[in-house]
Amino acid sequence: MGIVRKLTVGLLTGASLFGPVGIAAADSPSPSASASDDASAAAPTEAGTSFRTATAIKLDQPATAGASTGDYLYWSVPVDTGQRATVKAKVTLPEPAARHGAATWQLDVYDGLRRHQACKYGTPVKAAAKDARTVELTCSLRTVRAWAEPWANDPLPGSYYIRLTVVDLPQDDLGLPVRAEVSVGATDAGGSQAVDGMLAAPLVPGATAAPRPQPSASSTAAQPVALDEPDGGWSSGWWSDRWIWTAAGGLLAALGGIAGYCLTRGSGRPSRVPPGY
Template sequence: MRTKRLLTAVGLLGLSALLTSGAAFAASGDGSEGGGGNGKGDRRADAGTSFRTATAIEQGQKGTADASTGDYLYWSFPADSGQRPTVKATVKLPESASGASGAKWRIDVYDGLRRRQPCMYGMQARPAAAGPVELACTLRTVRAWSDPWAADPLPGTYYVRLTATGLRTADLGQPVTAEVEATSKDIGGSAAVDGTLGAPLVPGTERSPAEPEDGWSSGWWTSRWIWTGAGGILAALAGVGGYTLTRGRRAVSSP
């Protein structure tokens, strides 16, 4: 009985330590809401005018632009596996821009292969108005690996395009100011998959972000490690307990 109690106590202590350390590690490496507390939001970067000249911003950093209606504005940011990016944009128009022109402002997000990624939710397009136009697009969770025929989001560079559609000739050239920001929520082990890409989808241009601050696939830690370790400890305890009970019964039944 002493051996059984000792093994049980050791197992429970090991399980508690594993859960505590795992939770602390996950919290320290959590990238949810993309670096809002590191001062990046104070940095500003003007927009590019194409995929090739897209201005690189980090998650949590605001990109800005002083442009005209009819311009195509581009930014790029890195997103790693396990992250669910959300892109928000604010467009400020002059009072003369409001009215029955039928123009709409919209944001589109493309991955490193320039495939347009659909929004899970968020107001992706809104009519032009005198007040600020607020737009948002939340993508699907970035996967570490996918089949070649699938269009799943993969680790690498993502492009944000902001533009107005349905413009009349009279609407062109009006001054506007725009601001975009990309953040991410760390989904955790529920989004983990078996397999990884050979390399992230990052174009070889100087204006594109090389990698996230912690490096690519920095989110290798997931809650699956906690439950896998806990399951292993419980299985070991169950095995030892079963062996102890069986051995005790044999000792009692022996002549």
């Protein structure tokens, strides 16, 4: 009974350690309808025309833009360590009567170093027939890593640039008005994708490892625009749910050691010596 009691106490202790994680996730408030309405109301309605003028958006924030066929449209979005981002784009095409043939649209994604990132899933290039009213493109990126070798092309935390444009169409269709809609969602890949190491700073234009100097009260110079970052700030890169599994494994190993010790040590009483010895 003593062994069973000790194992029960150990399991209850482990449950008390890992229980709050699930409770905290369950008790986290869900976004209200008013919050989503505010986000939609503040959604950008323009797009940049280059990397330097890319319009900043946030994850799960829809963005729209009116443009002319042939324009390059740019947006930027922060993607953090452990996230697997999916970019979705929808282009509303001109009236079929105004077009002269099919058109091919392309969605490209670049990281903070302006390296082109391949799509793991999705349809980043799609042809729209002459009578098509819309064309939809998707691109699911690889999981963002906290650190990578200098020679690798692994996605790293920082700003990601989205470029949308038409790559093949009749010459007479250049300049026709189109409307673009873009959104970026992300899921957490978990500790299975975690790696050791971290960047000194996210790959965001203007970001450095050194702290920013605090402006003085008497300074009249214009303050720089705040860097784009995810809600809650950038991840430090050291934490992942691998720590939970490591702690759980250590706890189970300790309980196994205690059980083995209790089974092999005996009752603790000295054995009886037969008479005559």
